[in-house]
Amino acid sequence: MSEVLVVVDHVDGAVRKPTLELLALAKRLGTPSAVHFGSADSAIVEKLKAFGAEKIYVVDDSEIKGYLVAPKAEALQQLVEKTSPAAVLIVSGYEGKEIAGRLAVKTGSGIITDAVDIEDGGVTTQSVFAGNYSVKSKVTKGTPIITVKPNSAAPEETPGAGEVEEFAATISDSAKKAQIVASQPRKASGRPELTEAAIVVSGGRGTGGDFSAVEGLADALGAAVGASRAAVDSGWMPHSFQVGQTGKVVSPQLYVANGISGAIQHRAGMQTAKTIVAVNKDEEAPIFELVDFGVVGDLQTVLPAATEQIEKRKN
Secondary structure (H helix, E strand, C coil), X not given: CCEEEEECCEEXXXXXXXHHHHHHHHCCCCXXXXXXXXXXXXXXXXXXXHCCCCXXXXXXXXXXXXXXXXXXXXXXXXXXXXHCCCEEEEECCHHHHHXXXXXXXXXXXXXXXXXXXXXXXXXXXXXXXXXXXXXXXXXXXXXXXXXXXCCCCCCCCCCCCCEEEEECCCCCHHHHCCECCCCCCCCCCCCCCCCCCCEEEEECHHHCCCCHHHHHHHHHHCXXXXXXXXXXXXXXXXXXXXXXXXXXXXXXXXXXXXXXXXXXXXXXCCCCCCEEEEEECCCCCHHHHCCCEEXXXXXXXXXXXXXXXXXXHHC
């Protein structure tokens, strides 16, 4: 079977969950091979091996990490030309989609972004028109370059051979024109990344600016915290927390919307969640048309009570 290259997304020496999901999807198309930009760190290698990587290409990032996406795309182009893979899978995100687009141009290949499923034969599923429709697509030219949204598959802990191979890429000067000169590290909150979280608890205008109950429930569930555009526009939460058409698109296993009316702008960012729960005082709120479970009530009363019950069960 042909190799399927999976670009590894990692932070602080740990492989992120979306990469493990890609390894599971890669098995449907061929033999999973991971592409890791960095060093042959034993923890990363063992994690990739445990979740099915038959081969792990380690690309020295000494000439790459100080620049934006162009060097990674160039390195991947060289690896594609060497291995002739059945497909290249990349986690959907700002960087991932930029790399994918550049790689598709460099290799003369078709590209599909924001897939939520991949079937045998390379047929992908995407949610379009604010999640109201699903379409199936397949790349018909070159090497399929596919970016996949987080939470689109369940990781499969089935060990692979994990053979490590060093790959030396030659990076051109033209790929080094956009250099990173400064960065601002994120403050650690202890919560999962919003776009990768299996559970998201969001708050809207109905919070009145007090997100303590929303954050309390999120922490009890091990969830990420999100916000509606109304909450962000009011200055209650930073834009990085915004879920919606002009914010982040999430697709968790569970989405809990609190004090959010359910306008189309917000729906576009969360309606592909597997299970949706809403808490709202207005029983006529549009969000109730979308949910699997709804609670008509004051979130400042409902959420603390739910959090208390969750904590009791944990103990």
